[in-house]
Amino acid sequence: MDIKTIELKKTILEDNNKDADLLREQLNDAETFYVNVMSSPGSGKTTTLVSTIRLLQNPPGGEHPLRVGVMEADIDSDVDAHTIADETSAPSIQLHTGGMCHLDAEMSRQGLREIGYRDLDLVFLENVGNLVCPAEFDTGAHMKVVILSVPEGDDKPLKYPLMFKEADVVLVTKTDAIEAFDFDSGRFLRNLDGCNPDAPVFFLSGATGDGVAEWAAWLDQKVRERQK
Ligand SMILES: Nc1nc2c(ncn2[C@@H]2O[C@H](COP(=O)(O)OP(=O)(O)OP(=O)(O)O)[C@@H](O)[C@H]2O)c(=O)[nH]1
Numbered sequence: 001m002d003i004k005t006i007e008l009k010k011t012i013l014e015d016n017n018k019d020a021d022l023l024r025e026q027l028n029d030a031e032t033f034y035v036n037v038m039s040s041p042g043s044g045k046t047t048t049l050v051s052t053i054r055l056l057q058n059p060p061g062g063e064h065p066l067r068v069g070v071m072e073a074d075i076d077s078d079v080d081a082h083t084i085a086d087e088t089s090a091p092s093i094q095l096h097t098g099g100m101c102h103l104d105a106e107m108s109r110q111g112l113r114e115i116g117y118r119d120l121d122l123v124f125l126e127n128v129g130n131l132v133c134p135a136e137f138d139t140g141a142h143m144k145v146v147i148l149s150v151p152e153g154d155d156k157p158l159k160y161p162l163m164f165k166e167a168d169v170v171l172v173t174k175t176d177a178i179e180a181f182d183f184d185s186g187r188f189l190r191n192l193d194g195c196n197p198d199a200p201v202f203f204l205s206g207a208t209g210d211g212v213a214e215w216a217a218w219l220d221q222k223v224r225e226r227q228k
């Protein structure tokens with residue numbers, strides 16, 4: 001007897017990719033820029049978002065402040081959504097993934113509706129802390145930000161190539177701790193070159209604020225460019 005085999009993963013990914021393209025069109029119509037932030041647990045996603053949002057809400061050049069919102073995705077808890085609400089004036093919502101280690105386009109859409117994306121210039125998604133699963137799922141975002149912290153080591157692009165290949169920009173955080181670790185910035189850039197030679201890289205510290213202004217200015221420009 002012939003047994004029919006269905007490649008579920010392939011179907012799921014193909015359906016999600018189509019849905020993600022549709023979601024991007026909806027966001028384009030509303031002139032809302034959607035950014036997917038990914039990293040391991042504890043690399044500094046929330047900390048970096050707080051310091052970045054503060055700058056985007058008070059642009060140094062006197063432009064109008066960007067209207068920013070944050071969707072915090074986690075398996076459980078609402079700690080990060082509270083941090084954003086307490087430390088910035090950006091609206092934030094918590095998305096519980098029900099045990100899933102990533103977000104897909106439909107989960108994004110539900111969150112974006114809830115946060116009122118039509119009234120925002122920029123929505124950040126802080127994805128579930130994980131360097132594997134979120135890399136495979138298009139959330140409908142316009143930009144994928146991958147964060148690597150210094151204590152994790154400069155070899156991570158070799159071990160998690162898909163995540164670094166998918167990145168539109170890479171942030172290296174916790175640079176204030178570089179003396180305590182054997183992180184070699186040159187070696188990291190060479191490792192990244194092997195899977196993604198085009199991604200811009202920003203080195204920054206949430207503790208001292210070093211490098212945050214350069215990254216925030218770059219992002220601010222990308223958001224405003226799309227609105228022209
Ligand atoms: N020294 C130093 N500590 C940092 C920096 N960025 C974040 N931290 C600390 O690292 C820890 C984790 O930071 P979070 O911003 O919560 O990291 P996260 O990626 O959002 O973590 P999850 O949401 O749990 O995946 C916290 O204790 C932060 O204070 C940094 O640039 N330098």
Ligand SMILES: [Mg+2]
Nearest residue numbers: 045046080126
């Ligand atoms: Mg966090």
